[in-house]
Amino acid sequence: MEILVVDDHPIICDGLKRYLEQTASVPVNVRTLNTLKQATDAIESDYNPDFVFLDLNLDSENQSIGTLERFQEHNARDAAVVVFTGISPRDAAAADVVRSCLGLKAKTVIFKGADIDQMFVGLERILAGEAWIPHEVVSLLLKPTNSRTVDLSPRQWDVARGVSKGLRNKQIANELNTTEANVRQIVTSIYKRLNINSRVALADVVKKAEIKL
Structure with a gap:
């Protein structure tokens, strides 16, 4: 099994690499990278990992959900x-981050500050092919969304503005400068995040938020 770990902290990369190689139930090869550019270059080459453990906060340009979008x-x-993030589940933005990650097809979200035993058990289950979501993530998903707050990532706003202008x-x-498939994916993630189901509704949200087009 081929695993890619992307984190800007070498200590975390080395620790996770040792753990995965020593405890996985199947032989694994773990590759570690420290920047998003290194990671995107790798997956666009012949390298084809089975799992990618991706930190959301890598540098000043790659922060929060935007990192996953670009990846x-x-x-x-x-x-x-698998999103592997240092954000606290008690953070006010944590629920939105989790929903956005799942909307962008992340298999699950693991908080670095979670109980270490639970986290490692979760990693083992993920590597075994199980669908596993930490209890902190489940709790956040059960929280009601705040319909009065329009909290989208910069990339999502770019797409939302385009929709509001009537663009296909x-x-x-x-x-x-991206693909039509990626735009379609982002539109779907926006629908889920705002609990809407049409381009008309999205355009109305943008206008009500008084976003300057």
Whole structure:
């Protein structure tokens, strides 16, 4: 099994690498990288990991959900992504981050500050092919969304503005220098995040939020 760990802290990379190699029930090869650019270059090459453990906060340009969005733009082979983040589940933005990660097809979200035994048990279950979500994540998903708050990532706002201008996904993709499939994925994640189901409703949300187009 091929595993990629992407984290800007070498100590975390080395510790996770040793743990996975020593405890996995199947032979594993763990590769560690420290930047998003290194990670996207790797998955666009012949390298094809079975799992990617991705930290959300890598540097000043790659923070929070935007890191996962940019990674998934390059993840053409749909390698399974496990978000491995230092954000606290008590953070006010944690619920939105979790929902956005799952909307962007992350398999699960693991908090670095979680109980270490539970975290390692979870990793073992993920590597065994099970669908596993930590109890902290389940608790956050059960929290009601605040319909008065429009909290989208910068990339999601870019797409939402395009929709509000009446642009099709292909046109938005051309403006943002990405693929139509990625725009479609982001639109779907916005629908889930805002609990809406149409482009008309999304355009109305943008206008009510008084976003300058």
